[in-house]
Amino acid sequence: MDGFIGGRMEAVLSGEGISAADAARLIDVPDDLLGDLCRCAGQITGAFCGDDVDVEQLHNIKRDACSEDCTFCAQSALYDTGTTFNLPAIPEVVEGARRAKEAGSQSYCLVAAWREPPPDGFEQVCRMVSLIRRDVGIEVECSLGFLTPERASRLRGLGVRRYNHNLETARSKFAEICTTHTYDDRLRTLRIAREAGLELCTGGIIGLGEERGQRLELLLDVARLDPEEVTINMLVPVPGTPLELQPVLGEREILRVFAVARFLMPGSVIKASGGREASLPDGGAALLRSGASGLITGGYLTRGGNSPREDAEVIRRARAAGA
Template structure:
C-alpha cells in the first residue's frame, strides 16, 4: 500500500467515525491525520468543515478579550511574556473599572457576543476577586454582552463566587499534553490545571479549555493534547499557535509551518466534533490572511477579534469582512445563552 493510499484510508475512517457516527477520532488516527501529505490537505480540511457544519452549524461566535492585570505573573510558562521570571518587556499593569467597561463596549460594537476578562496570575487573590465582582456588575449594567473570565487556578470557593457574579464561561487552558507539560511549565502541575477545569464544569459555568501548539512538541504529543481535551469535553477550545516572545525560554522557536497548523486545526475538529473551536493567539503570524480563510473552512467556528493579551491581532473589520464574504453569520447573543 502506498503512503498516499494509506492516508486516503485514514480520511475514509475519519469520515465514517466522526461525520457518520458522530464519535471523536481516536488518538492513533489523530496522529495519522496530523501526517496527512500536502496533496491531501484540501480533502482533510473539507472533511473537517463538513464535521463543523453538521454538528455546530454555520454560525461563528465572535469574542473580544481584555487583560485586567497584565504582567508580573509568578508562574514560569515558557511561552509567556507576562511571567515575572523572564526578561520579556511586559510589566505589571492593572485596569480600572471604567477602562474595563469601555473595553467591553468596544468589543460589543464589533458584533462580538463574548467579553473575556483575563489576569496574569497563578490564581486570584481577594483584591482581584473584588475587582472582578465590581467589574462584572459594571459591564452588565452598561452593555449587553456575556462575560467570561480567565484568572488562573481556582479554589472551589472562588468557582462559586464567579458563578454568583454571573460569569458564564471560564477559560483555563491545559496548554500542552500531559507528557510535554513539564517542558512548558515547572511552577505548577498539569493536574492542578485539570482540577480547576473539572470544578468549573461541575459548577455549571461553561468551560473554555484549549492549548498552545508549535512549542517543540511532537506530532504524537499534539494528538495527545487533542485526545485529552476530548476527554475533558470543554464547551469551547481556543487553539493558540506559538508567537515566540523575546526574553522567554521559547523566544527562539521558529513559528509553526502554516500547513502543519491547518492539519492541527482539522485534527482538533475531528477530535472535538461538537465543540466550539476558536482561533486564538498566533494565527496571524502562523497562517496570515489566506491561512486564516483556510482554517475557517477547515473546522474553526469561533474567533477572537482585535488584539490578544500581549500581541497584536488582525483588525476586527478584516475578520468581520471575511466572515461576511464566506457567508458565515455571527452567532447572536441569545444563541450563546
C-alpha cells in the first residue's frame, strides 16, 4: 500500500478529511498506484456507507425542447438529435414509481428538461409527487431546473426529499459548455433547495473535453456543497450535438474521479450514472468497489441503460470481487 494514499485514507476515516492539495495529488497518482487508490476509496465507502448499494430509477417526465444550449445534451431544442417531445399522463408516472419500487429501487426521480418549470407543468409535477407519495410510498426526488424559494418550499411540503441540480462541469469550463445560463445560476438553485430543507443531489458529467484538473475542480465545488448525493455521469456523445465527436474517457480516468470523490465526500451517496454502461466493460462493478455507492438503473434521460435485473448482477459481481 502506498504510504501517502493509505495516510490520506486514515485521515478520512478519522474524520479529519483531506485538503484540496491532497485531492490534487491523489487524482494524479501514477497508474501503478491506481489499484491502491481504488481499494482505499472502497474501504472509505464501506466505513461510511456500509455495503448497501443505493439504487434509483429516473422518469424523464418532460423530454426535449429545452431552451438551454448545453453542448452535450440531446434535449436542447437547439440541436437536431431526432428526439421528440413527450409529456406522460399522471397515472403512467405513478405506475412507473410502483414498478420501480417493486424492482428494488429506493427512490424515484422525476426529471424534466426545463430551464425552469412553466406554471402548468409545475402544478402537474406537484400532483404527480402527491399521488406517488400517497399511493406508492417510495422516496421522491425531483430535477426540474431552476427553482424559486416558493417552489422549493412547495416541493418540500409535498414530501420531496431531495432535489437534483447538477453543476455539469468545472466553473472554468462552464462557459464553453453552456451560454444560456451561468454556473452561478446553478449554484443559486442549489442554495434555494437547501434553504427550503431539501436534500441536495448534485454532480456533473465528465468527458466533455475538460482537463483532469477541471474534473477535480468540479469535485471540490461539489464537496463544498456537502450534498447528500453526488451523481457522476460520463459523456456518451450524442449525434447532432456539438460534442458528437468527443472521444470518451477511459476506464482508468473514470476510476480516478470516483475514488477521489469518495475521499472528498466520505458520507455522501455517490452514484454511477449516465454513460457507465457505454464507458465501462463491467457496467460499473469496479466503480462500486472504488468509491461509488449507488447506481441509476433502468436507463437514463434519453438513452437506455441496464435493466434493474442486469444491475442486480453488476452489484453481485462487485460484491463477489470485494469478498
